[in-house]
Amino acid sequence: MVESIQHLFTGFGIAATVANLLYCLLGAVAGTLVGILPGLGPIAGIALLIPITFGLSPTSAIIMLCGIYYGAMYGGSTTSILLNVPGETASVITCIDGYQMAQKGKAGPALAICAIGSFTAGTLAIIGMVFLAPPLAQAALAFGPPEYFSLMVCGFIVLSNVTGGSLLKSLMMAVVGLIIGTVGLDPVTGDYRFTFDATYLLGGIEFVAVAIGLFGIAEVLANVDQPLESLEQSVIVPRFRDLFPSLQDLKKSVGAILRGSAIGFGVGLVPGPAPVIATYTSYMTEKRISRHPEDFGKGAIEGVAGPESANNAACQSAFIPLFVLGIPFAPPTAILLGALMIHGVVPGPMMISEHPDVFWGVIASMYIGNFILLLLNLPFVPFFASILRIPKKILLPLVMLFCITGMYTVNNSINDIWLMLLMGVLGYVMRKWAYDAAPLLLALVIGPKMEVAFRQSLMISHGDFGVFIERPFSLVFLVVTFLFLLMPAFRFIIGRFNRRPA
Secondary structure (H helix, E strand, C coil): CHHHHHHHHHHHHHHCCHHHHHHHHHHHHHHHHHHHCCCCHHHHHHHHHHHHHCCCCHHHHHHHHHHHHHHHHHHHHHHHHHCCCCCCHHHHHHHHHHHHHHHCCCHHHHHHHHHHHHHHHHHHHHHHHHHHHHHHHHHHCCCCHHHHHHHHHHHHHHHHHCCCCCHHHHHHHHHHHHHHHCCEECCCCCCEECCCCCHHHCCCCCHHHHHHHHHHHHHHHHHHCCCCCCCHHHCCCCCHHHCCCCHHHHHHHHHHHHHHHHHHHHHCCCCCCHHHHHHHHHHHHHHHHCCCHHHCCCCCCHHHHHHHHHHHHHHHHCHHHHHHHCCCCCHHHHHHHHHHHHCCCCCCCCHHHHCHHHHHHHHHHHHHHHHHHHHHCCCCHHHHHHHCCCCHHHHHHHHHHHHHHHHHHHHCCHHHHHHHHHHHHHHHHHHHCCCCCHHHHHHHHHHHHHHHHHHHHHHHCCCCCCHHHHCHHHHHHHHHHHHHHHHHHHHHHHHHHHHCCC
């Protein structure tokens, strides 16, 4: 414990350099803007801004990209409260009571409680990371290729099962992602696979092109279908002097913030869209234990404080499995895994010892970033709200231009741009047919790692598939995977049984 605190102070020394403070600020501001603009969200924001980090050191680059992630979690609440339009999926629950508070002239206190709750939850989650990550990394050193393969399969299936859509469609998208991930050189033998004699494909499908295409270009195409009217008439812009909550609001919010922080931190450690699950769980918890549950849905401040705290705590704790196990349990951390590998940092149990500057510097920067966001989200709320008035006919072409320019700077390749546009069209069609792009992207990121772990396991066991069930941890992960695959069948059987006439 003492050693972790010492390392954290070292991390503050790294994060507090002028350059890293600047990148933390840029990431926090960019993330807030991404969260405020409806539809973009952290996945698209991180994917769009990966190219501009290529000239940075790994520490500075990851500090900036992480700032975009938790900054988007902060910013998403602004549109939920002012417009009743969630900036990203985790802010859907905030709309329920946040917009009702805005309608009653309490938009300022709602936004302030969001900022205070997010800061508190982020701080508590970072403290949890400091003390939990090192021992978890030591435990993960006992994992071999069979355990890693089974864990990745488990996380993969669980994530596909809780995205909210069809499990079959999610698994289909996962298979497509796994297939795309096999293009290029065989990681074990070095043979060509599905390159069709094209030198461009020898290095595999460009991850950044797929990410920007599926989430950036597809978002632009999806918005083109919508009316290009300005949002000016719908925005409720609070005045600065109206931002401060009353003592009664603060008293009501304290318990909700602490409970939301605990719920979010725990949920962030398991596979799935953690912020979404955490916000829903926190909201239902607050409503259940409230003395006045009838107030929820009509502007209860606990319905804003709890979910927003859970949202940001889950966002922070999601970095633990990413950094310690090297496995992303959510789509945004899958993007960050790709960014880490692009910068030559391989996350996993050895990351703390091999890249201590990156690990502790990034964790320390999260606390600094949360403090920056607290300062940004109070006095600059009127400014951020005014951004919502930018007409789509101006905003969408700018996003498209930024996508194309950023993509070209990755490898200075026109082929990357064509691939990005192709993936954008694919992402747009997938949205039309209700196919989730997140499992595809997750499979593309962890598919090669899963393949290597699978083949290493068979090499160790001389081709015996029993190695996956002979090792206890691997067997546990596979059993959990099997149960999740059976859940739709269980729900169907229970539903049929409940519909039977008495």
